[in-house]
Amino acid sequence: xxxxxxxxxxxxGKTFGQASRVAQIVSGLKAIGKVDLVVVKAAEWLLEVPPGxxxxxxxxxxxxxxxxxxxxxxxxxxxxxxxxxxxxSDRASIMDMLPRYxxxxxxxxxxxxxxxxxxxxxSVMDIDDVGSTWIQTELESGLGMAGRFRTWVRWHAARRRExxxxxxxxxxxxxxxxxxxxxxxxxxxxxxxxxxxxPEHAPPRRVAxxxxxxxxxxxEFRPNADGVSWxxxxxWPRVKQQIADARFRVIGxxxxxxxTNLGPDIDTLGYVxxxxxxxxxxxxxxxxxxxxxxxxxxxxxxxxxxxxxxSTPVGVYGYxxxxxxxxxxxxxxxxxxDACVRMIRHPEEAAAMAIRAWSRxxxxxxxxxxxxxxxxxxxxxxDAGR
Numbered sequence: 001x002x003x004x005x006x007x008x009x010x011x012x013g014k015t016f017g018q019a020s021r022v023a024q025i026v027s028g029l030k031a032i033g034k035v036d037l038v039v040v041k042a043a044e045w046l047l048e049v050p051p052g053x054x055x056x057x058x059x060x061x062x063x064x065x066x067x068x069x070x071x072x073x074x075x076x077x078x079x080x081x082x083x084x085x086x087x088x089s090d091r092a093s094i095m096d097m098l099p100r101y102x103x104x105x106x107x108x109x110x111x112x113x114x115x116x117x118x119x120x121x122x123s124v125m126d127i128d129d130v131g132s133t134w135i136q137t138e139l140e141s142g143l144g145m146a147g148r149f150r151t152w153v154r155w156h157a158a159r160r161r162e163x164x165x166x167x168x169x170x171x172x173x174x175x176x177x178x179x180x181x182x183x184x185x186x187x188x189x190x191x192x193x194x195x196x197x198x199p200e201h202a203p204p205r206r207v208a209x210x211x212x213x214x215x216x217x218x219x220e221f222r223p224n225a226d227g228v229s230w231x232x233x234x235x236w237p238r239v240k241q242q243i244a245d246a247r248f249r250v251i252g253x254x255x256x257x258x259x260t261n262l263g264p265d266i267d268t269l270g271y272v273x274x275x276x277x278x279x280x281x282x283x284x285x286x287x288x289x290x291x292x293x294x295x296x297x298x299x300x301x302x303x304x305x306x307x308x309x310x311s312t313p314v315g316v317y318g319y320x321x322x323x324x325x326x327x328x329x330x331x332x333x334x335x336x337x338d339a340c341v342r343m344i345r346h347p348e349e350a351a352a353m354a355i356r357a358w359s360r361x362x363x364x365x366x367x368x369x370x371x372x373x374x375x376x377x378x379x380x381x382x383d384a385g386r
Contacts, residue, residue: 028374076160134293176318219255223292234333287315308350
């Protein structure tokens with residue numbers, strides 16, 4: 001029964017993808033050891049901290065010097081690239097705690113860098129988002145010349161930092177085989193997919209009429225806000241041209257970058273504590289993401305609820321799925337709209353894809369299926385530490 005310190009960027013929960021992954025990892029770790037959770041969070045909205053957990057509120061680094069900008073762009077050992085830092089007393093407190101534990105599990109590079117420690121003994125770095133892959137999606141999103149140059153510099157800086165992960169941490173984990181191959185590190189990198197809790201019974205489907213297309217995800221998260229706004233402006237009018245009474249239903253905490261009135265027959269429902277009944281009424285869930293990194297928990301959630309899924313390639317990045325087998329994948333706004341229409345007009349075909357996705361979910365993306373990967377990663381870290 002190893003003692004484990006888990007340094008997480010938010011509290012475990014189900015309101016957004018990172019919180020769901022924290023809950024998933026906590027569940028796996030508690031099955032094999034004693035876990036103490038410390039939340040190292042960058043914003044107050046990242047959920048209330050549960051009783052018994054430590055909390056560190058990160059501060060914005062006020063240094064705006066040219067030297068700091070230079071180091072962020074060219075020094076791979078610079079730990080201030082995110083611009084967030086813990087207070088000196090909080091950093092000292094964590095360092096004093098480390099000798100008490102057999103293993104420290106660190107969720108995201110932001111947390112490690114904010115605590116200003118380069119090498120972490122007996123550690124697992126859980127890289128839920130590979131930073132340079134996120135920046136790469138920005139490069140492909142149509143920036144101007146100056147914007148592309150700045151983004152290109154950021155991408156190279158991120159890649160240099162990623163090549164040093166093996167020097168800093170005992171073991172590494174990522175969300176997908178694609179990310180493991182992309183990192184191309186000489187050390188073994190463990191794959192722990194994002195998943196979702198398995199329902200007690202096969203979820204029912206009660207598709208609504210008029211038909212509904214749905215989205216779930218906090219709109220305070222930039223890729224979600226961008227994707228929903230883009231879908232509402234570029235795809236939804238084409239859906240309405242073909243199915244006049246269709247409705248677009250959006251579940252998620254509102255964000256300042258998404259207008260309240262997105263368009264005709266678009267319902268913004270805000271945060272919904274238990275969205276199962278609402279999702280059961282959708283003809284399809286849409287994941288219209290163009291930005292981001294890692295794998296999206298909302299994909300595993302759709303599979304777990306047997307809800308047909310339509311997505312961009314970025315939306316299903318890292319999932320070993322095929323177009324027209326478990327879901328429909330569309331590259332452009334028009335193709336995304338036509339895929340939604342296809343799901344509405346051909347419910348038997350949509351249901352067949354959802355059932356195939358449900359079977360894959362049970363085998364690969366439920367927490368029960370993923371937990372052995374968490375345990376293997378812990379064992380590898382402890383063995384290396386010895």
